[in-house]
Amino acid sequence: MPELPEVEVVRRGLERWVAGRTVATVEVHHPRAVRRHLEGTGHFVAALTGRTLTAAHRRGKYLWLPLAETDGTPAGQALVAHLGMSGQLLVEKPSQPDGTHLRARFTFTDGGRELRFVDQRTFGGLAVEPCAGEEIPARLAHIAIDPLDGSFDTDAFSAALRRRRTEVKRALLDQTLIGGVGNIYADESLWRARLHGARPTDRLTRAQVAELLEGVRDVLTESLAQGGTSFDSLYVDVNGRSGYFSRHLAVYGQADRPCPRCGTPIVRESFMNRSSYSCPRCQPRPRSSPARPRRP
DNA sequence: CCCAGTCCCTGCGCGC
DNA sequence: TGCGCGCAGGGACTGG
Numbered sequence: 001m002p003e004l005p006e007v008e009v010v011r012r013g014l015e016r017w018v019a020g021r022t023v024a025t026v027e028v029h030h031p032r033a034v035r036r037h038l039e040g041t042g043h044f045v046a047a048l049t050g051r052t053l054t055a056a057h058r059r060g061k062y063l064w065l066p067l068a069e070t071d072g073t074p075a076g077q078a079l080v081a082h083l084g085m086s087g088q089l090l091v092e093k094p095s096q097p098d099g100t101h102l103r104a105r106f107t108f109t110d111g112g113r114e115l116r117f118v119d120q121r122t123f124g125g126l127a128v129e130p131c132a133g134e135e136i137p138a139r140l141a142h143i144a145i146d147p148l149d150g151s152f153d154t155d156a157f158s159a160a161l162r163r164r165r166t167e168v169k170r171a172l173l174d175q176t177l178i179g180g181v182g183n184i185y186a187d188e189s190l191w192r193a194r195l196h197g198a199r200p201t202d203r204l205t206r207a208q209v210a211e212l213l214e215g216v217r218d219v220l221t222e223s224l225a226q227g228g229t230s231f232d233s234l235y236v237d238v239n240g241r242s243g244y245f246s247r248h249l250a251v252y253g254q255a256d257r258p259c260p261r262c263g264t265p266i267v268r269e270s271f272m273n274r275s276s277y278s279c280p281r282c283q284p285r286p287r288s289s290p291a292r293p294r295r296p
Numbered sequence: 297c298c299c300a301g302t303c304c305c306t307g308c309g310c311g312c
Numbered sequence: 313t314g315c316g317c318g319c320a321g322g323g324a325c326t327g328g
Contacts (some may be wrong), residue, residue: 003322032305061322086306086322101306121305123322166299174299175323183321208319273301274321302326310317 002083004180004220005147006228007061010089011237014056017091020116022052022070022106033103033117035129047128051075059136060143061181066131078131084123090116091238139229146179160211161201168204169197170272181216184252187277189215191251196277198282224291
Protein backbone atom coordinates (compact mmCIF):
# COMPACT_ATOMS: atom_id res chain seq x y z
CA MET A 1 0.00 0.00 0.00
CA PRO A 2 2.51 2.57 -1.13
CA GLU A 3 1.51 6.14 -0.36
CA LEU A 4 3.62 9.28 -0.63
CA PRO A 5 6.52 8.32 1.71
CA GLU A 6 6.86 4.85 0.23
CA VAL A 7 6.76 6.17 -3.34
CA GLU A 8 9.30 8.86 -2.45
CA VAL A 9 11.64 6.20 -1.07
CA VAL A 10 11.34 4.37 -4.39
CA ARG A 11 11.91 7.60 -6.31
CA ARG A 12 15.16 8.22 -4.44
CA GLY A 13 16.27 4.69 -5.22
CA LEU A 14 15.53 5.17 -8.91
CA GLU A 15 17.35 8.50 -8.92
CA ARG A 16 20.40 6.81 -7.46
CA TRP A 17 20.41 3.47 -9.26
CA VAL A 18 18.66 4.06 -12.60
CA ALA A 19 18.93 7.73 -13.65
CA GLY A 20 21.48 8.27 -16.39
CA ARG A 21 21.39 4.69 -17.65
CA THR A 22 20.39 3.60 -21.14
CA VAL A 23 17.82 0.85 -21.71
CA ALA A 24 19.15 -2.15 -23.64
CA THR A 25 16.11 -4.44 -23.58
CA VAL A 26 12.54 -4.39 -22.28
CA GLU A 27 10.47 -7.48 -21.52
CA VAL A 28 6.78 -7.30 -20.65
CA HIS A 29 5.69 -10.45 -18.84
CA HIS A 30 2.06 -9.46 -18.24
CA PRO A 31 0.04 -7.24 -20.60
CA ARG A 32 -1.94 -5.75 -17.72
CA ALA A 33 1.22 -4.08 -16.44
CA VAL A 34 1.22 -1.82 -19.53
CA ARG A 35 -2.55 -1.47 -20.03
CA ARG A 36 -2.31 2.30 -19.63
CA HIS A 37 0.04 2.40 -22.61
CA LEU A 38 -2.75 2.56 -25.16
CA GLU A 39 -0.60 1.87 -28.25
CA GLY A 40 0.15 -1.63 -27.01
CA THR A 41 3.00 -3.67 -25.63
CA GLY A 42 5.15 -3.65 -28.78
CA HIS A 43 4.99 0.13 -28.96
CA PHE A 44 5.87 0.40 -25.26
CA VAL A 45 8.97 -1.74 -25.74
CA ALA A 46 10.06 0.18 -28.85
CA ALA A 47 9.55 3.55 -27.14
CA LEU A 48 11.99 2.61 -24.36
CA THR A 49 14.64 0.53 -26.08
CA GLY A 50 17.82 2.54 -26.63
CA ARG A 51 16.53 5.50 -24.62
CA THR A 52 18.22 6.95 -21.55
CA LEU A 53 16.24 7.42 -18.32
CA THR A 54 17.48 10.84 -17.29
CA ALA A 55 15.95 11.39 -13.83
CA ALA A 56 13.23 10.23 -11.43
CA HIS A 57 10.36 12.55 -10.46
CA ARG A 58 7.25 12.10 -8.35
CA ARG A 59 3.90 13.74 -7.85
CA GLY A 60 1.61 12.21 -5.28
CA LYS A 61 1.89 8.47 -5.80
CA TYR A 62 2.99 8.70 -9.44
CA LEU A 63 6.57 8.41 -10.65
CA TRP A 64 7.96 9.49 -13.99
CA LEU A 65 11.37 9.16 -15.61
CA PRO A 66 12.02 11.46 -18.60
CA LEU A 67 13.58 9.82 -21.66
CA ALA A 68 16.45 11.06 -23.82
CA GLU A 69 18.04 9.92 -27.06
CA THR A 70 21.55 8.47 -26.83
CA ASP A 71 23.02 11.86 -27.76
CA GLY A 72 21.28 13.38 -24.75
CA THR A 73 18.50 15.16 -26.65
CA PRO A 74 15.23 15.04 -24.68
CA ALA A 75 12.83 12.58 -26.29
CA GLY A 76 9.73 14.49 -25.21
CA GLN A 77 8.47 11.40 -23.43
CA ALA A 78 8.68 9.85 -19.99
CA LEU A 79 8.26 6.42 -18.47
CA VAL A 80 5.33 6.81 -16.05
CA ALA A 81 4.85 4.35 -13.19
CA HIS A 82 2.20 3.82 -10.55
CA LEU A 83 2.70 1.11 -7.94
CA GLY A 84 -1.00 0.63 -7.22
CA MET A 85 -1.57 -1.58 -4.21
CA SER A 86 1.29 -3.98 -4.45
CA GLY A 87 3.73 -2.77 -7.10
CA GLN A 88 7.48 -2.76 -6.58
CA LEU A 89 10.30 -1.34 -8.66
CA LEU A 90 13.37 -3.38 -7.81
CA VAL A 91 16.96 -2.88 -8.89
CA GLU A 92 18.48 -6.36 -8.94
CA LYS A 93 21.45 -8.25 -10.30
CA PRO A 94 20.69 -10.19 -13.50
CA SER A 95 21.64 -13.36 -11.62
CA GLN A 96 18.83 -12.79 -9.10
CA PRO A 97 16.05 -15.34 -9.85
CA ASP A 98 12.74 -13.96 -11.16
CA GLY A 99 9.92 -13.73 -8.64
CA THR A 100 6.42 -15.09 -9.31
CA HIS A 101 4.93 -11.66 -9.97
CA LEU A 102 7.56 -10.22 -12.29
CA ARG A 103 5.60 -8.07 -14.76
CA ALA A 104 8.35 -6.27 -16.67
CA ARG A 105 12.15 -6.26 -16.88
CA PHE A 106 14.50 -3.54 -18.13
CA THR A 107 18.13 -4.29 -18.82
CA PHE A 108 20.71 -1.57 -19.40
CA THR A 109 23.55 -1.09 -21.86
CA ASP A 110 26.10 -0.98 -19.02
CA GLY A 111 25.28 -4.62 -18.19
CA GLY A 112 24.65 -3.73 -14.55
CA ARG A 113 21.65 -4.29 -12.33
CA GLU A 114 18.24 -4.70 -13.97
CA LEU A 115 15.09 -2.75 -13.16
CA ARG A 116 12.19 -5.10 -12.43
CA PHE A 117 8.52 -4.21 -12.05
CA VAL A 118 6.93 -6.74 -9.72
CA ASP A 119 3.21 -6.51 -8.87
CA GLN A 120 1.13 -9.18 -7.19
CA ARG A 121 -2.29 -7.58 -7.63
CA THR A 122 -1.58 -5.76 -10.90
CA PHE A 123 -3.28 -2.56 -9.83
CA GLY A 124 -0.10 -0.75 -10.73
CA GLY A 125 1.22 -0.13 -14.20
CA LEU A 126 3.75 1.43 -16.57
CA ALA A 127 3.30 3.62 -19.64
CA VAL A 128 5.28 5.93 -21.88
CA GLU A 129 3.63 9.35 -22.01
CA PRO A 130 4.36 12.64 -23.77
CA CYS A 131 6.36 14.88 -21.46
CA ALA A 132 7.88 18.25 -22.26
CA GLY A 133 11.29 18.68 -20.69
CA GLU A 134 11.21 18.37 -16.91
CA GLU A 135 7.51 19.23 -16.74
CA ILE A 136 4.93 16.82 -15.41
CA PRO A 137 3.39 14.60 -18.12
CA ALA A 138 -0.03 15.92 -19.18
CA ARG A 139 -1.67 12.66 -18.15
CA LEU A 140 -0.66 13.35 -14.53
CA ALA A 141 -1.63 17.02 -14.47
CA HIS A 142 -4.83 16.28 -12.57
CA ILE A 143 -2.87 15.01 -9.56
CA ALA A 144 -2.63 17.76 -6.98
CA ILE A 145 0.71 18.94 -5.65
CA ASP A 146 1.53 17.13 -2.44
CA PRO A 147 1.91 18.85 0.93
CA LEU A 148 5.66 18.21 1.11
CA ASP A 149 6.21 20.10 -2.16
CA GLY A 150 7.45 23.64 -1.62
CA SER A 151 4.84 24.99 -4.03
CA PHE A 152 1.91 23.49 -2.13
CA ASP A 153 -0.59 26.31 -1.58
CA THR A 154 -1.97 25.96 1.95
CA ASP A 155 -4.56 28.71 1.64
CA ALA A 156 -5.85 27.37 -1.66
CA PHE A 157 -6.11 23.88 -0.18
CA SER A 158 -7.96 25.16 2.85
CA ALA A 159 -10.42 27.08 0.70
CA ALA A 160 -10.93 24.16 -1.70
CA LEU A 161 -11.49 21.70 1.14
CA ARG A 162 -14.07 23.88 2.86
CA ARG A 163 -15.83 24.46 -0.46
CA ARG A 164 -16.34 20.72 -0.86
CA ARG A 165 -19.55 19.11 0.28
CA THR A 166 -18.30 15.74 1.33
CA GLU A 167 -16.71 13.96 4.28
CA VAL A 168 -13.20 14.97 5.29
CA LYS A 169 -11.61 11.53 4.86
CA ARG A 170 -13.05 11.24 1.39
CA ALA A 171 -11.53 14.63 0.59
CA LEU A 172 -8.11 13.62 1.94
CA LEU A 173 -8.11 10.60 -0.36
CA ASP A 174 -9.08 12.71 -3.39
CA GLN A 175 -5.84 13.03 -5.33
CA THR A 176 -7.11 16.05 -7.26
CA LEU A 177 -7.33 17.98 -3.98
CA ILE A 178 -4.15 16.84 -2.22
CA GLY A 179 -1.62 14.39 -3.63
CA GLY A 180 -0.07 11.37 -1.99
CA VAL A 181 -2.41 10.62 0.94
CA GLY A 182 -3.86 7.09 1.09
CA ASN A 183 -5.90 5.18 3.64
CA ILE A 184 -3.14 4.74 6.21
CA TYR A 185 -1.94 8.34 6.38
CA ALA A 186 -5.48 9.70 6.11
CA ASP A 187 -6.41 7.85 9.31
CA GLU A 188 -3.19 8.89 11.05
CA SER A 189 -3.64 12.55 10.07
CA LEU A 190 -7.26 12.63 11.22
CA TRP A 191 -6.23 11.14 14.56
CA ARG A 192 -3.54 13.79 15.00
CA ALA A 193 -6.08 16.53 14.22
CA ARG A 194 -8.70 14.89 16.50
CA LEU A 195 -11.22 14.75 13.66
CA HIS A 196 -13.53 11.90 12.67
CA GLY A 197 -13.32 11.08 8.97
CA ALA A 198 -17.06 11.52 8.55
CA ARG A 199 -16.94 15.21 9.49
CA PRO A 200 -18.43 17.35 6.70
CA THR A 201 -15.74 19.40 5.00
CA ASP A 202 -17.91 22.51 4.71
CA ARG A 203 -18.25 22.70 8.49
CA LEU A 204 -14.55 22.60 9.30
CA THR A 205 -13.07 25.80 10.63
CA ARG A 206 -9.91 27.25 9.13
CA ALA A 207 -8.13 26.30 12.35
CA GLN A 208 -9.28 22.68 12.03
CA VAL A 209 -8.10 22.52 8.43
CA ALA A 210 -4.76 24.00 9.46
CA GLU A 211 -4.41 21.38 12.20
CA LEU A 212 -5.35 18.62 9.78
CA LEU A 213 -2.79 19.80 7.26
CA GLU A 214 -0.15 19.94 9.97
CA GLY A 215 -1.05 16.35 10.87
CA VAL A 216 -0.70 15.30 7.24
CA ARG A 217 2.67 17.02 6.87
CA ASP A 218 4.01 15.65 10.14
CA VAL A 219 2.96 12.05 9.55
CA LEU A 220 4.28 12.03 5.98
CA THR A 221 7.57 13.59 7.05
CA GLU A 222 8.04 11.23 10.00
CA SER A 223 7.21 8.18 7.89
CA LEU A 224 9.62 9.25 5.17
CA ALA A 225 12.35 9.60 7.77
CA GLN A 226 11.71 5.97 8.78
CA GLY A 227 11.81 4.73 5.19
CA GLY A 228 8.03 4.40 4.92
CA THR A 229 5.47 1.96 6.29
CA SER A 230 5.62 -1.79 5.69
CA PHE A 231 3.35 -4.47 7.04
CA ASP A 232 4.98 -7.28 5.10
CA SER A 233 7.26 -7.80 2.11
CA LEU A 234 4.78 -6.14 -0.26
CA TYR A 235 6.19 -2.68 0.14
CA VAL A 236 9.94 -2.33 -0.18
CA ASP A 237 12.49 0.10 -1.56
CA VAL A 238 14.34 -0.57 -4.83
CA ASN A 239 16.76 -2.81 -2.95
CA GLY A 240 13.98 -4.85 -1.36
CA ARG A 241 14.28 -3.34 2.11
CA SER A 242 11.26 -2.51 4.28
CA GLY A 243 10.58 0.75 6.14
CA TYR A 244 9.94 0.99 9.85
CA PHE A 245 7.11 3.48 10.27
CA SER A 246 4.50 0.78 10.96
CA ARG A 247 5.80 0.73 14.54
CA HIS A 248 4.71 4.34 14.94
CA LEU A 249 1.14 4.05 13.68
CA ALA A 250 -1.29 5.39 16.29
CA VAL A 251 -4.57 4.07 14.88
CA TYR A 252 -4.22 2.33 11.52
CA GLY A 253 -4.57 -1.42 12.03
CA GLN A 254 -4.69 -0.90 15.82
CA ALA A 255 -8.28 -2.01 16.54
CA ASP A 256 -8.86 -2.70 20.26
CA ARG A 257 -5.43 -1.37 21.19
CA PRO A 258 -5.28 1.72 23.43
CA CYS A 259 -5.24 5.16 21.87
CA PRO A 260 -1.70 6.51 22.47
CA ARG A 261 -3.23 9.77 23.68
CA CYS A 262 -6.09 8.74 25.98
CA GLY A 263 -6.02 4.96 26.27
CA THR A 264 -9.50 4.40 24.83
CA PRO A 265 -9.59 1.29 22.61
CA ILE A 266 -9.27 2.15 18.92
CA VAL A 267 -12.26 1.19 16.80
CA ARG A 268 -12.39 -0.07 13.25
CA GLU A 269 -15.25 1.09 11.07
CA SER A 270 -16.17 0.28 7.50
CA PHE A 271 -16.06 3.53 5.62
CA MET A 272 -16.08 4.04 1.88
CA ASN A 273 -15.90 0.25 1.54
CA ARG A 274 -12.58 0.14 3.34
CA SER A 275 -11.33 0.12 6.89
CA SER A 276 -11.04 3.25 8.94
CA TYR A 277 -9.48 3.37 12.37
CA SER A 278 -10.06 6.08 14.93
CA CYS A 279 -10.24 6.83 18.63
CA PRO A 280 -13.90 7.13 19.66
CA ARG A 281 -13.01 9.57 22.44
CA CYS A 282 -10.50 11.85 20.68
CA GLN A 283 -12.37 11.71 17.37
CA PRO A 284 -16.09 11.64 18.12
CA ARG A 285 -18.35 10.87 15.18
CA PRO A 286 -20.18 14.00 14.06
CA ARG A 287 -23.82 14.32 15.03
CA SER A 288 -25.84 13.50 11.97
CA SER A 289 -27.45 16.67 10.72
CA PRO A 290 -28.77 17.84 7.37
CA ALA A 291 -26.11 19.14 5.04
CA ARG A 292 -25.68 22.86 5.05
CA PRO A 293 -27.38 24.29 1.95
CA ARG A 294 -25.02 25.63 -0.66
CA ARG A 295 -25.13 29.38 -1.03
CA PRO A 296 -26.83 30.40 -4.30
C1' DC B 297 -18.88 20.50 -12.56
C1' DC B 298 -19.32 17.71 -8.50
C1' DC B 299 -19.80 13.68 -6.04
C1' DA B 300 -20.73 8.61 -5.03
C1' DG B 301 -20.48 4.03 -6.47
C1' DT B 302 -18.32 0.15 -9.16
C1' DC B 303 -14.75 -2.56 -10.81
C1' DC B 304 -10.21 -4.25 -11.46
C1' DC B 305 -6.85 -8.11 -9.18
C1' DT B 306 -4.49 -11.97 -6.16
C1' DG B 307 -2.90 -13.99 -1.75
C1' DC B 308 -3.91 -14.89 2.76
C1' DG B 309 -6.37 -16.06 6.95
C1' DC B 310 -10.35 -17.76 8.88
C1' DG B 311 -14.52 -20.61 9.77
C1' DC B 312 -16.87 -24.70 8.78
C1' DT C 313 -7.48 -31.24 4.44
C1' DG C 314 -10.10 -28.32 1.53
C1' DC C 315 -13.06 -24.89 0.09
C1' DG C 316 -15.32 -20.49 -0.09
C1' DC C 317 -15.45 -16.05 1.48
C1' DG C 318 -14.00 -11.51 3.13
C1' DC C 319 -10.47 -8.41 3.10
C1' DA C 320 -6.50 -5.56 1.63
C1' DG C 321 -7.48 -0.55 -1.50
C1' DG C 322 -5.77 3.35 -5.62
C1' DG C 323 -7.72 5.24 -9.29
C1' DA C 324 -10.13 5.24 -13.83
C1' DC C 325 -14.48 5.23 -15.13
C1' DT C 326 -19.59 5.93 -15.11
C1' DG C 327 -23.92 7.71 -13.97
C1' DG C 328 -26.89 10.75 -11.38
